[in-house]
Amino acid sequence: MTGTLESPASQDLTPDQLLDAYRVMRTIRDFEERVHEEFAGGDIPGFVHLYAGEEASAAGVCAHLDDRDAIASTHRGHGHCIAKGVDITGMMAEIYGKITGSCRGKGGSMHIADLSKGMLGANGIVGGGPPLICGRALASKHKGDGGVAVAFFGDGASNQGTTLESLNLASIWNLPAIFVAENNGYAEATSSSWSVATDDIADRAAAFGMPGVIVDGFDFFAVHEAAGEAIARAREGGGPTLIEVKFTRYFGHFEGDQQLYRADEVANAREKLDCLKRFRATVTDGGQLDGAQLDQIDSEVAAAVEAAVVAAKAAPKPGAADLLTDVYVSY
């Protein structure tokens, strides 16, 4: 049941949808590049794992989601948060550990959540997201609210028992759940060719009785089409799908990673495969948007990211009294 999607045409999207998609990808890219620079300055506490290069996945999937829907993310979660609509000012403050952050400075880069946006949380536990979305998808199924739940996870997480059990549960319970395996080729420094038993992660879908699709993760339109089909089917009661999105991450596993396990693949990806360059070329060559509209978004995003950094730096840190808040939740 595993299939591979070739790059589809961009003509199905309206100019507004294209502009929105570009804005999301540009925001993720600029946010990530800026966090990379800021981290080198030494003021950001904790670990940071950057998503740059993988933007088309978050943007292509989340373009189909609305307020009924929820996502669960990974330790590499900034892009998923942005694509689901989490405010970047709160995110940047969270990364700086400030009280104005999305989680009041207590989560940091790896644990940004915003339940009001259906962002159930980035997650330091590899393979932690798939079980969460089974619960959310089960709730949506029982309520009949038409909602779907999406788990993003890496190639390393695809080997976790939590992920495999979730695929099984989602299938036997026919849940409105989408599993997006973001295969950037490595789990920390271990190549997926060493650690994943099948040729492709999507091949595993057959074992759980669900469709498996492989998508070129540098191509927003390919991701968008695959996700659109899977999400529409899930909303109509057709059950889960496993989508494998393949691409390269532009930075190391974490900020500070010397990357001795890989050579020149990043330069090649940035120059020849990059999802933003490809998107831009597709929509301008196809006459759907002109370059000035995209340039305008570039300027607006640059200003928004700058403002987020200025606000984050100026904000206070949580105090000792804040340690005892948000510890328990009442239902």
Ligand SMILES: Cc1ncc(C[n+]2csc(CCOP(=O)(O)OP(=O)(O)O)c2C)c(N)n1
């Ligand atoms: C349960 C668990 N095991 C191990 C780790 C340590 N760890 C953090 S990230 C990572 C690799 C994850 O690789 P992958 O799922 O491919 O995601 P990527 O970093 O490539 O986006 C590991 C093993 C962890 N955080 N949680």
